[in-house]
Structures are given as structure tokens and as C-alpha cells.
Amino acid sequence: MTDRAAPHPELKLRREGRVAIVSISNPDARNALVRVMFERGQEIFRSLRQDPDIGAIVLHGEGEHFCGGGNIKRMIEQRGKPRHTQAEHVDALHAWIIAMRECTKPVIAAVEGAAAGGGFALALSCDLIVASERATLLMSHAKIGLSPDCGASYWLARALPHQAALEIMLDAQPIPVSRLHQLGVVNRVVAPGQALAGALDWAAKLALGPAVAQGRIKRLIYEAERRSLREQLDIERDWLVESMYADECGEGIQAFVEKRPARFAP
Numbered sequence: 382m383t384d385r386a387a388p389h390p391e392l393k394l395r396r397e398g399r400v401a402i403v404s405i406s407n408p409d410a411r412n413a414l415v416r417v418m419f420e421r422g423q424e425i426f427r428s429l430r431q432d433p434d435i436g437a438i439v440l441h442g443e444g445e446h447f448c449g450g451g452n453i454k455r456m457i458e459q460r461g462k463p464r465h466t467q468a469e470h471v472d473a474l475h476a477w478i479i480a481m482r483e484c485t486k487p488v489i490a491a492v493e494g495a496a497a498g499g500g501f502a503l504a505l506s507c508d509l510i511v512a513s514e515r516a517t518l519l520m521s522h523a524k525i526g527l528s529p530d531c532g533a534s535y536w537l538a539r540a541l542p543h544q545a546a547l548e549i550m551l552d553a554q555p556i557p558v559s560r561l562h563q564l565g566v567v568n569r570v571v572a573p574g575q576a577l578a579g580a581l582d583w584a585a586k587l588a589l590g591p592a593v594a595q596g597r598i599k600r601l602i603y604e605a606e607r608r609s610l611r612e613q614l615d616i617e618r619d620w621l622v623e624s625m626y627a628d629e630c631g632e633g634i635q636a637f638v639e640k641r642p643a644r645f646a647p
Contacts, residue, residue: 436588448500
């Protein structure tokens with residue numbers, strides 16, 4: 382399940398125990414996003430969703446940076462091409478993000494260096510974020526006259542008051558990691574160079590958790606805003622009943638009674 386290294390921009394995949402590590406590999410360009418990554422991202426996350434031997438996923442950038450977002454040179458060239466080709470390009474990127482969000486396993490972004498524009502949005506698309514205290518996170522779209530993509534407006538509008546979300550997107554300036562942590566956008570702040578290690582440690586613990594229950598928890602959180610309270614209470618009831626009679630709950634209760642760690646992973 383490990384990809385061979387290649388000299389061209391790509392997404393790499395390897396595993397450490399029950400944790401899958403997805404690496405954005407374009408270090409010479411601050412891990413700028415390219416089209417080949419989009420289809421590969423869809424393939425990877427759909428495959429990992431079905432893999433019973435993987436319990437959690439870490440997304441990080443190879444080298445010094447997480448992801449610098451879009452490639453400016455490609456944007457310059459794109460302006461001479463038909464508009465529908467750009468729409469197709471963005472749709473492919475968004476399909477990767479959908480596949481990541483629909484993956485039932487916890488996904489943790491490990492952010493070092495720059496996470497700019499689409500790179501920042503890609504980190505926000507993950508379930509959790511571990512960031513270096515020296516990481517540079519910014520929504521840079523407005524700097525070059527663009528509105529955001531990659532779900533940036535969706536994630537920030539749901540995570541923050543509108544004033545804070547608009548400040549981040551309109552100013553297009555780096556936001557201190559300490560402030561993002563205070564706002565709840567970044568979960569954990571670590572020393573420089575320790576984001577991947579911190580994310581892997583967290584992922585290894587989550588990977589031993591109850592996989593079915595974790596997948597339901599993700600869906601409950603992400604789908605809550607589109608439901609009424611009554612609808613949310615009903616789905617909580619239905620899934621709690623299903624969980625109550627499943628093997629995961631049986632093991633969890635038995636472990637509690639026996640005062641030992643639960644063994645959820647196969």
C-alpha cells in the first residue's frame with residue numbers, strides 16, 4: 382500500500398500501523414496543487430474508507446510546507462483557455478475534498494510552513510488540524526482578485542463568527558496560529574518541525590477507536606446544520622440504538638467493567 386517515489390508532483394501514500402499517511406509531494410513549488418493530485422486524492426480517500434486495516438489518516442506536505450494552494454503559472458496559462466476547462470479543474474479538486482469529507486475515518490492535517498489559499502482550505506477540509514506554531518496560514522485568494530474555492534467559505538462560515546471569517550478572507554493576510562487555536566480552527570499547536578509527529582501520535586490513538594461509532598460521529602457533526610433539532614434527535618436515537626447492540630459497544634462495556642482499555646481494532 383506504499384507508493385514509489387516519483388520526480389513529478391503527486392500524492393504519496395504509505396502506512397504506519399493503522400494510520401495512513403497521505404503526502405502532498407511538490408516541494409519545489411511549496412506543494413502547489415496540480416490536477417493529477419485531484420483524481421489521485423479521490424481514489425486514495427475512497428479506497429481508505431473501505432480499508433478495515435486503516436483507522437485514521439494524516440494529510441501533510443512533503444518538505445517545508447503544507448500546501449501553497451494553486452499554481453500561479455497555471456492560472457496565467459488558464460486565462461487563455463475556455464472557461465469551462467477551469468470549471469472542470471475546480472470540480473475535480475472539489476471531488477477530492479468531498480471524498481475526504483465522506484471518508485468515515487478521522488482525517489488530521491499536519492501543517493508546517495505555508496498553508497495558503499486552497500492549501501489552507503484543504504487543511505480546513507480535514508476533521509482535525511495540528512499546526513506548527515510557526516506555520517503560515519492565510520486565505521490568499523483576494524490578493525490576486527479571486528473569490529475562494531475548496532470550501533473555504535463553507536468551513537470558515539461554520540467555524541467562526543461572520544466578522545472573523547470575513548476578516549480572514551478579505552484581508553488575505555497570515556493569521557497567527559495562536560489566534561486560530563484560540564478560535565478553535567486549529568486543534569493543537571506544536572513546536573516547529575513537530576506537526577507530523579503530533580498528528581501521527583493523535584491518529585494512532587484514534588485509529589484504535591470504535592470505527593463505526595467514529596464514522597457516525599463525523600456524520601452527526603457535519604450533517605447537523607441541515608437538520609432540524611427534531612430530525613437530529615431522531616437520527617441520534619436511531620444510531621445509538623444500532624450502536625448499543627453492536628460488537629463495538631459490547632467490547633466497550635466489557636472493557637469498562639473489567640477496568641481495561643477497550644480493544645476495538647481488529
